[in-house]
Amino acid sequence: MSETSALPAAGAARVAALLTRYRERVLAALRETVDGAGVGYAGYMRYHFGWQDAAGNPIAEAAGKMLRPALCLLCCEAVGGDAARALPAAVALELVHNFTLIHDDIEDSSDTRHGRTTLWRVAGIPQAINTGDGMFVLAHRTLLRLADAGVAADRVLDAVRALDDACVGLCDGQHADIGFEGTAHVTLEQYEAMVAGKTAALLGASAAVGAIAGGAEARAVDAFGACGRRLGMAFQVQDDVLGIWGDAGTTGKPVADDIRSRKKSFPVVYALGSLPTAERERLRTVYEQPSLGEDDVALVLRLLEAAGARDASAQAAKRWAAAALDAVREVEMHPDRRADIEALAAFFVDRSA
């Protein structure tokens, strides 16, 4: 697992370069899609993306990483395709991801995202639900434009199927995640099944759809799909680590924010499964309260430390990242693109924001 154990400076530079390489193209196509949709809810979409303020005035763009589009275009190039062919898919994936954010913010009653007021707080719940729906279907319609980019009809259908399957998984994972709030004990298996839907499915589809657009054989498409899903697992576990021990200045969220919101994230689920009975019961009891005070938060942090939950999480993320690279080890690709995928896997695990 040497390729994922630490991210050397060269790796960080490679990830920055690859994200930059795709970002401008995707953003331009995304803006064209949103502005060209000819729909009344376009302004709400622009607000959500951080392109305009609540009054409709253009603002300096928020710097989203656009990981899903980047993974999609990278996998297209990895199988020897021209990234331009996968561009409609990259836009579709970013639209799907953002539709889930709009609905998640309503479902979680979140007031802010990346330091900006959430859409539902600005537009009200009815328009925010509808804007999410509208963004979702716009994503679907945009994916069909793969046909205009030169992808054959049966391959476009494969791509649509991959995205649809991912979105079914996404809603299933979200259903489980909402259900976790009312569940005292969540097992690692339940956690992994939830994340497989909520986070991993769409990253899996990002990689698979990129490979499909790039002209890959079915076996390679499956390999990239597995790679993307495992990257998604790694990504979420590291996200959970940052949600507890991340630096507030870098993540944009207060330290231990996920504890305060009683999230059943990987470290907590791990601790619930590995602490001795007495400590486990303390953790469970604290977490069952409707809200946590600062003493409770400190207690939870001590119990997580006692369980070795931070190390266990870091190791789990690394295992998933290594497994992701294993999935495509037998697939032929240009060494530069393999190095990109390796750097991306390492970044997913080592990132601090």
Place this chain on the structure above:
Amino acid sequence: MSETSALPAAGAARVAALLTRYRERVLAALRETVDGAGVGYAGYMRYHFGWQDAAGNPIAEAAGKMLRPALCLLCCEAVGGDAARALPAAVALELVHNFTLIHDDIEDSSDTRHGRTTLWRVAGIPQAINTGDGMFVLAHRTLLRLADAGVAADRVLDAVRALDDACVGLCDGQHADIGFEGTAHVTLEQYEAMVAGKTAALLGASAAVGAIAGGAEARAVDAFGACGRRLGMAFQVQDDVLGIWGDAGTTGKPVADDIRSRKKSFPVVYALGSLPTAERERLRTVYEQPSLGEDDVALVLRLLEAAGARDASAQAAKRWAAAALDAVREVEMHPDRRADIEALAAFFVDRSA
């Protein structure tokens, strides 16, 4: 317009027969799709469809008319296709329609639908939003099964495109409809643009997708699409009539319910556009209040009567129904299927529930 001016008993029997002809097949396929999806939110979907109660016990099925699936299968047969080929599309259309109902009920804060507690009141807003999302993507995935039913890849893509375009229109219409609440004056043009999205787009897609699955040429597909959209306009205007003057026992809603909820429906929009200034201002002023008392409702009903709004609505619905039949007048089809479409158009206008 003799075919739409009144529904003879033979027409009513024909509509009942055609709805029955398709209903059992669609329902069986719909249940198979929901139960076979393998998702945790299937129980919420079953609750919404009226197949189980809030505790999960099976209940006697609610008798949905399934108009969109019926229109889809009818148009498939009208162009000489086997209805079995369009069955996945029929299921997809019913899923899309019901996804919009689930989200509409949250957006309108509706407590009941067809006499049953709405999903969000049973499951909470987060799970209800997510179940709607999940039903939407299940619809999409089901549509792809047209390929398994023997429809060629490029035709499946045409069907997906037709459904996606309709859903973009649907969200756009919903955006306008929510916006109407805060708008004092809505013109007939604005009303028609809203209904063209909110109601007509999906009925248009129902007809078009049926024709696509049935193997129709592009020109016939367009004709059926136009027919379905115009049927949708007729359907909505008649829905608006029933929302004000419908019999409570038949519609399941109190008389004048749409007035009480200050809906900018066709009769009100018509009256706002045609009453003399003094009466128009009275109507506008009453409607601008945050809630309406029984005296207000009675006043609105008198003003609508003074404007001749009920007759004007009935005439508008009939014009749309006649225009729907005009759209397919040049399309070759079996006389029995044309008679079915004519009976359906008449039913849309003359129905009392």
